[in-house]
Amino acid sequence: MTDTVLLTGATGQLGTALLPRLVAHNGTVVLALVRGRDAAEVERRRADLVTRCGVPDHRVHAVQGDVSAPGLGLDAAARARVESEATSIVHAAAAVRFDLPADKAARSNIAATESVLELARALHQARRLKRLDHVSTAYVAGRHTGRFHEHDLDVGQQFRNTYEWSKLQSELRVRAAIAEGLPISVHRPSIVVGEAATGRTRAFNVLYWPLKIYVRGWWRTFPGRPDTRVDIVPVDWVADAITRLRRLDDTLGRTFHLAAGDDARTVRELAERIAALTGGPPVRYIDQARYRRFVRPLIWPFLSLTRRGRGILRGGEAYMPYFLGNPVFDTSSTRAALGDAGSPPPVLEYLERVVRFAVDRDFGDPG
Numbered sequence: 001m002t003d004t005v006l007l008t009g010a011t012g013q014l015g016t017a018l019l020p021r022l023v024a025h026n027g028t029v030v031l032a033l034v035r036g037r038d039a040a041e042v043e044r045r046r047a048d049l050v051t052r053c054g055v056p057d058h059r060v061h062a063v064q065g066d067v068s069a070p071g072l073g074l075d076a077a078a079r080a081r082v083e084s085e086a087t088s089i090v091h092a093a094a095a096v097r098f099d100l101p102a103d104k105a106a107r108s109n110i111a112a113t114e115s116v117l118e119l120a121r122a123l124h125q126a127r128r129l130k131r132l133d134h135v136s137t138a139y140v141a142g143r144h145t146g147r148f149h150e151h152d153l154d155v156g157q158q159f160r161n162t163y164e165w166s167k168l169q170s171e172l173r174v175r176a177a178i179a180e181g182l183p184i185s186v187h188r189p190s191i192v193v194g195e196a197a198t199g200r201t202r203a204f205n206v207l208y209w210p211l212k213i214y215v216r217g218w219w220r221t222f223p224g225r226p227d228t229r230v231d232i233v234p235v236d237w238v239a240d241a242i243t244r245l246r247r248l249d250d251t252l253g254r255t256f257h258l259a260a261g262d263d264a265r266t267v268r269e270l271a272e273r274i275a276a277l278t279g280g281p282p283v284r285y286i287d288q289a290r291y292r293r294f295v296r297p298l299i300w301p302f303l304s305l306t307r308r309g310r311g312i313l314r315g316g317e318a319y320m321p322y323f324l325g326n327p328v329f330d331t332s333s334t335r336a337a338l339g340d341a342g343s344p345p346p347v348l349e350y351l352e353r354v355v356r357f358a359v360d361r362d363f364g365d366p367g
């Protein structure tokens with residue numbers, strides 16, 4: 001039977017990489033759940049996706065929905081269509097924002113996952129569901145230090161933000177559904193950047209934030225530890241890994257870190273390479289406690305005066321914690337399942353393309 005995949009998050013950074021890879025396999029059809037004010041906007045977004053991804057028009061359909069709304073925001077006709085056509089689900093939609101209040105993060109991520117699981121249950125009971133692939137994040141590990149395994153979940157960790165917390169809560173619900181017998185795999189990427197081959201990306205967050213203020217000369221002193229490892233993976237590799245893993249039956253019921261793991265590079269290594277690539281001066285480091293106690297109180301009132309300054313402060317609060325200390329993500333299951341394809345390309349080999357793309361596109365700033 002040809003696979004018809006209900007794909008949430010098709011318009012996002014990962015979704016646009018997943019879509020062509022799903023469609024490339026054995027006549028697979030994608031039913032994309034897309035947000036829009038009305039049917040016309042949903043169709044415009046679908047057509048745009050088809051063009052952008054270079055996929056055959058007749059293999060990508062769209063249903064209007066909103067994953068944070070009850071029943072995924074599907075009207076009766078759309079729900080009936082999904083129930084009669086979908087044979088699998090890839091849930092990649094999420095509010096990937098670190099500054100959301102807990103109730104909003106809960107709606108966009110936890111309630112959305114619950115609705116996806118409710119749909120999966122209905123498809124499973126109708127004996128239609130081959131599998132559900134749930135895209136989570138390696139940062140469900142939160143502030144856990146040391147090694148975090150693929151089978152680890154709630155280990156009593158604290159969280160840097162409501163995003164991490166809401167993704168952990170989502171995974172807890174997914175684990176419960178796996179225990180019920182639903183055929184589900186969980187995929188946990190680390191920090192996703194542009195394509196290794198081209199640097200292309202649609203989202204300029206996390207790594208791009210310190211890169212941007214460094215390149216623009218707004219910031220050269222890093223309030224953190226140069227020996228912190230930062231786990232970075234390119235979006236094309238993540239999409240390849242998910243599409244490969246979902247073709248393997250023995251991946252059901254299991255969790256996969258899509259991460260560099262032991263090969264993650266340190267802040268110092270990344271900063272030195274970025275300085276060499278951009279011709280910028282070396283990054284200076286300042287101890288975090290000292291920064292918070294002496295430097296931050298001095299610069300805070302000054303930065304709050306301007307839009308750019310406020311942007312730097314907001315970005316700093318959101319993204320800096322990812323450069324101050326991280327777990328090592330154990331990738332044993334991914335490597336065992338995928339062999340050589342289970343390891344991402346080394347970041348220092350493709351970082352130049354990521355940096356060039358971001359600089360050429362002015363970090364996606366509207367100008």
Ligand SMILES: NC(=O)c1ccc[n+]([C@@H]2O[C@H](COP(=O)([O-])OP(=O)(O)OC[C@H]3O[C@@H](n4cnc5c(N)ncnc54)[C@H](OP(=O)(O)O)[C@@H]3O)[C@@H](O)[C@H]2O)c1
Binds near residue numbers: 033035093135138202
């Ligand atoms: N980016 C990373 O570094 C990273 C790392 C680890 C894991 N992940 C996970 O990977 C997945 C994809 O992330 P991404 O980087 O592709 O994020 P992204 O570029 O921000 O895309 C998010 C996608 O989710 C959709 N979406 C958000 N809220 C929705 C709603 N209420 N209803 C329907 N669609 C909604 C967005 O649709 P619109 O186009 O309508 O906004 C978009 O298609 C997420 O589950 C994320 O947690 C990402």
